[in-house]
Amino acid sequence: MEDIIVVGCGFAGAVAARKLAEEKKKRVVILEKRSHIGGNMYDSEDINGILVHWYGPHIFHTESKRIFEYLRRFTEWVRYEHKVMGNIRGQLVPIPFNYSSLEDLFPEDNASDLKCRLSRTFPNKTRISILELLKSDDAEVKRFGRAVYDMVFVNYTAKQWGVPPEKIDSSVINRVPVVLGYDNKYFQDPIQYMPTNGFTRLFDNMISHPNINVEVNCDASKRIRLDRKRGRVYFDGKVWDRPIVYTGALDELMEYEFGALPYRSLDLVFERYKMNYYQLAAVVNYPNEEKFTRITEFKHFTCERASTETTILKEYPMDYDITAPKGNIPYYPIINEENLILYAKYRDALRRFGNIYPCGRLAEYRYYNMDAVVDRALSLCESLGIK
C-alpha cells in the first residue's frame, strides 16, 4: 500500500513524487488523468519526426543554479538562447523592442534622434518599462513610447486576455521591457537550456524509481472523495489519512462548491509544411490584425532534427470552458481581486482536511514558470515534515 498520493504528473507532481520516493523513502502513487505524463510540458515527435510541444512552446530558463543542477540529474540539456520576433505591419522586428526594432520601423533620421534622446533620458540603463517611456518629460520619447505600446503591446495583451485595450491595467504595462541597445535575448536569465531529448524524457527518468507507481487515464476526482462535515478524505471508498500532494484544480476537487475559477485557454492549431523553415525565429508574435497571438516553429528548438518538413503552431486565445470542444484546458489563471477571493475560499475550505497539500499552477491558482514550480514542489516536500 502506498504512503502518499500525488495527483497530477506535470512538473509539480513529478518533482514531488521523486523527492518523496527518493529522499523520504516513501511509496508514492501518481494519478494522472491524461493519457500521458508531463502535464503541459508534454512533447513527442510528430509524423515528420519533429519534436513538438503539444500544449504550447516551453523554454527552460532560470537564475537558479541549484534548480538546474537538480534537473540535470535526469536528462541531458543543450544550451538554447530564445529569440522572438514580432510581425509589425508585415515587417519582422526583434521582441522585446530594441534599437534594431526602432531602426526597422522608424525613418532613419527619426531613429537616430530617438536613440540619442533615450540615452540622454535614461543614462546607464539597458532596459526600461514602457510605462517609464509613457511618463517621460521629453515629448518625443513619450510619443515613441505610445507608438511602441500601440504597435507591439496593447492588441497582443487584449487578445491574450480577451479584454478591450482600454481595460489593460498599468501594472501589466509596467512589465513590458524596451531594450535600450541591440540585445535581442528574450529572457535575461543566465541559464537557458532545452532538454536534448525533450521534456517527456526528463519526466520518464524522473518518475523511474522503484518507489513510484504511475496510473495514467486516472481522474483522481473519481477516486478521492471529501467528507466536508467530518473533514475526512476517502480514497477508493476507504478513509485516507496519509498525505496527498494535489496538483489539480481546487474547484474541481471540491465539486465547484463556490463556483468555477476562471481561466484563459488556447485553441492550438498545428500546421505542417513541406519546406525547410517557415519563419526566421522559433517564435514570431502577431500583435495586431491576426486572431492568433504567435506562431512557434519547433525545429528552431532542436536544429539537428532539421528536415524538408516543418511543423508550426498557431495559438488562438479563448475563454476556458470545460464542456466546450475547444478551449477546455485551463492554461492561464486570470489573476484579479475577485478571482483571488474565490480561490481563497477554496483554499480555506481545504484547510479542514489536514492531509491535502496543494502544489502547482492549478492547485495554487497562479502562474509558475517551470523553475519556480520545481522549487515550489521541492520545498513543499521538505516542509511536509515526513520522516
Ligand SMILES: Cc1cc2nc3c(=O)[nH]c(=O)nc-3n(C[C@H](O)[C@H](O)[C@H](O)COP(=O)(O)OP(=O)(O)OC[C@H]3O[C@@H](n4cnc5c(N)ncnc54)[C@H](O)[C@@H]3O)c2cc1C
Ligand atoms: C502555453 C504555455 C507556455 C509555457 N511556456 C513556458 C516556458 O517557456 N517556460 C517556463 O518556465 N514555463 C512555461 N510555462 C509554464 C509551465 O507550463 C508550468 O510551470 C508547468 O507546466 C506547471 O506544472 P504543473 O505541474 O503545476 O501543472 P501542469 O503541467 O498543468 O500539470 C498538472 C497535471 O495534473 C493533471 N490533473 C489535473 N487534475 C487532475 C485530476 N483530477 N486527476 C488526475 N490528474 C489531474 C493534469 O492532467 C496535468 O497533467 C508555460 C505555460 C503555458 C500554459
